[in-house]
Amino acid sequence: MTERIRVVIVDDHAVVRRGLRAFLDLQPDIEVVGEAADGVSAEDVCGTLRPDVVLMDLVMPGTDGIGTIRRLRQALPGSAVLVLTSYVDDVHVFAALEAGAAGYLLKDVQPDELVRGIRQVRLGEPAIHPKVAARLVQHATQPATFADFTPRERDVLRLLAEGFPNKEIARRLSLSEKTIKTHVSNILQKLGVTDRTQAALLAVRRGLVQ
Amino acid sequence: MATRRRKTAPERNVAERARRLAALNQAALAIAGDLDLDRVLEKILRTAARLVGARFGALGIPDGHGGFGRFLTVGISEARADRIGSLPRVHGVLGALVTEGKPIRARDIRRHPEFSWYPQAHPEMVEFLGVPIRHRDRVLGNLFFSGARGGAFTAEDQRLVEMLAAHAGVAIATAQLYADAQQLAMLEERSRVARELHDAVSQTLFSLVYEARAAAQQVQTDPQGAAAHLSQVQQQAGGALEEMRNLVLALQPKSLERDGLAATLRDHVDGLRRIHRAAIEARIDDGDRLAPDQQLAVLRIAQEALHNAVKHAGAVPIRLDLRHAANGTRLVVSDEGPGFDLKRMVRTRRTVGLHAMRDRAHAVGANLTIESEPGGGSVIRLTIPSRGRRTT
Numbered sequence: 001m002t003e004r005i006r007v008v009i010v011d012d013h014a015v016v017r018r019g020l021r022a023f024l025d026l027q028p029d030i031e032v033v034g035e036a037a038d039g040v041s042a043e044d045v046c047g048t049l050r051p052d053v054v055l056m057d058l059v060m061p062g063t064d065g066i067g068t069i070r071r072l073r074q075a076l077p078g079s080a081v082l083v084l085t086s087y088v089d090d091v092h093v094f095a096a097l098e099a100g101a102a103g104y105l106l107k108d109v110q111p112d113e114l115v116r117g118i119r120q121v122r123l124g125e126p127a128i129h130p131k132v133a134a135r136l137v138q139h140a141t142q143p144a145t146f147a148d149f150t151p152r153e154r155d156v157l158r159l160l161a162e163g164f165p166n167k168e169i170a171r172r173l174s175l176s177e178k179t180i181k182t183h184v185s186n187i188l189q190k191l192g193v194t195d196r197t198q199a200a201l202l203a204v205r206r207g208l209v210q
Numbered sequence: 211m212a213t214r215r216r217k218t219a220p221e222r223n224v225a226e227r228a229r230r231l232a233a234l235n236q237a238a239l240a241i242a243g244d245l246d247l248d249r250v251l252e253k254i255l256r257t258a259a260r261l262v263g264a265r266f267g268a269l270g271i272p273d274g275h276g277g278f279g280r281f282l283t284v285g286i287s288e289a290r291a292d293r294i295g296s297l298p299r300v301h302g303v304l305g306a307l308v309t310e311g312k313p314i315r316a317r318d319i320r321r322h323p324e325f326s327w328y329p330q331a332h333p334e335m336v337e338f339l340g341v342p343i344r345h346r347d348r349v350l351g352n353l354f355f356s357g358a359r360g361g362a363f364t365a366e367d368q369r370l371v372e373m374l375a376a377h378a379g380v381a382i383a384t385a386q387l388y389a390d391a392q393q394l395a396m397l398e399e400r401s402r403v404a405r406e407l408h409d410a411v412s413q414t415l416f417s418l419v420y421e422a423r424a425a426a427q428q429v430q431t432d433p434q435g436a437a438a439h440l441s442q443v444q445q446q447a448g449g450a451l452e453e454m455r456n457l458v459l460a461l462q463p464k465s466l467e468r469d470g471l472a473a474t475l476r477d478h479v480d481g482l483r484r485i486h487r488a489a490i491e492a493r494i495d496d497g498d499r500l501a502p503d504q505q506l507a508v509l510r511i512a513q514e515a516l517h518n519a520v521k522h523a524g525a526v527p528i529r530l531d532l533r534h535a536a537n538g539t540r541l542v543v544s545d546e547g548p549g550f551d552l553k554r555m556v557r558t559r560r561t562v563g564l565h566a567m568r569d570r571a572h573a574v575g576a577n578l579t580i581e582s583e584p585g586g587g588s589v590i591r592l593t594i595p596s597r598g599r600r601t602t
Contacts, residue, residue, distance in 0.1 A: 013413040013414075013417075015413055015414050015417045015446060015449075016413050016416060016417050018417060018421075018442075019416065019417025019418065019419070019420035019421045019424075019446075020417070020420055022420060022421050022424040022439055022442065023420040023421070023423050023424040023427075026424055026427050026428065086408060086412065107412070107413075107416045108416075110419075111419065111420055111423040174387070175387070176391070176487075179390075179391065179394060182394065
């Protein structure tokens with residue numbers, strides 16, 4: 001197969017697109033066919049160019065990275081999405097993979113590994129950064145337990161599981177809504193879920209709350 | 211009062227109760243209006259000791275490691291405290307107060323099963339009244355007294371101390387919440403710095419790795435191409451260096467000499483908003499018509515006034531207004547907090563600060579007025595008349 005892998009780069013930093021392009025264009029089996037700086041233009045560009053691989057950052061201004069992956073996968077099942085980002089937290093990792101990303105690399109990946117990753121997702125194999133893989137393994141073997149939560153987080157989780165909104169939780173615990181928001185996002189991260197409904201379900205299922 | 215008839219016992223009783231209630235109420239109000247935990251606890255301790263007629267009293271908050279993190283006393287002179295030496299540990303009778311969470315009232319505490327002995331130089335205390343300080347279901351500390359002037363502590367004394375202990379519990383819990391909130395704000399500040407570093411520099415560094423790698427790959431086959439990539443590397447590295455410098459500059463606190471009064475004051479206000487979550491509405495004129503000594507005075511006075519407002523006014527809105535006009539400059543800092551009566555205030559860091567503000571104003575030919583009354587907020591007004599041409 002002499003056909004080159006057609007890649008679109010999606011990143012809000014022009015300097016990142018430039019560096020990636022400089023290197024990837026030199027690879028005999030890779031061709032950078034387009035670029036985009038946010039989710040909406042990524043969908044546009046990919047819709048027209050139908051690349052084999054979309055190399056994309058998750059966190060860009062005005063962009064719901066996870067939603068973009070989901071829509072790209074729906075509209076272009078032939079394009080594999082390879083996430084290339086600086087965020088290694090559970091929320092981003094699990095949500096991206098759930099939305100259909102074929103791989104998840106971090107922005108400390110060496111050029112050769114990146115190329116290998118692009119080739120892998122092109123062939124339908126996952127490309128997971130070792131740090132991300134470690135998280136996945138840990139998550140699969142040691143799900144969060146009661147002891148992973150601070151007493152305050154347990155209070156918040158209990159009320160969250162009862163279906164109260166942040167405002168009400170704040171009132172009941174005599175804390176500010178902003179503080180509750182921080183606790184909730186820590187809880188989501190520890191449980192590895194993206195929204196409070198999932199958190200509530202998981203908490204009940206694992207017996208973290210009565 | 212020889213002419214006044216002697217009060218009957220029930221009348222004395224009613225008068226005494228009224229006096230106690232008033233003192234209790236006053237202590238509660240004082241607590242509500244103050245964020246300084248040590249001062250609040252001291253007030254509670256002194257009020258309680260006075261009301262139950264105790265010569266000795268103490269308030270202890272365990273540190274969770276067998277000692278007391280805070281230990282306040284009345285009736286023990288510093289010299290005596292020095293001779294006693296170390297603070298008591300959370301064991302014996304004091305430990306029982308904390309672990310069992312029940313009041314102890316005894317005619318002779320030395321007969322209590324948990325009592326061991328008094329250290330050298332410790333007053334030989336006989337009567338004892340101790341209550342736990344709790345908030346919701348947690349015991350946070352204890353409040354205890356000895357040396358009953360009436361010979362023994364009564365059940366009513368106990369009820370009174372329990373009420374004050376409840377106030378102390380609320381004050382301690384509030385202070386802990388406040389400290390938690392501040393720590394959270396500090397963490398948020400740190401993550402803001404991390405985010406800016408990430409946005410400004412790490413993206414460029416990531417790109418550099420790829421650009422350099424491209425150059426390495428081409429150096430044999432296409433020296434010209436490699437040179438082009440290397441020149442990119444050089445440019446981007448220079449850019450990253452510059453971004454880093456700017457970022458460090460931006461993270462540094464502003465300084466009056468370098469950035470001017472308006473920028474420095476705005477920076478200070480931003481800091482208070484972030485760290486203390488203070489609701490400060492600021493309107494700050496640009497430009498400076500002031501001499502350097504006047505600028506410094508305005509800055510320090512504004513900082514002191516804001517500090518007081520944030521500390522004592524709590525969550526109510528604070529306004530800062532700095533305007534330059536042809537005839538002079540005017541700074542107004544106001545809040546809708548509990549206010550104060552300067553003439554009747556005892557000497558504290560706050561009153562010292564207020565007087566220092568006034569002295570500072572006079573030293574640069576400005577006038578400072580402080581308007582406040584209990585319950586009515588406070589307004590601090592500084593006016594600096596024009597000195598004619600600006601002298602630098």
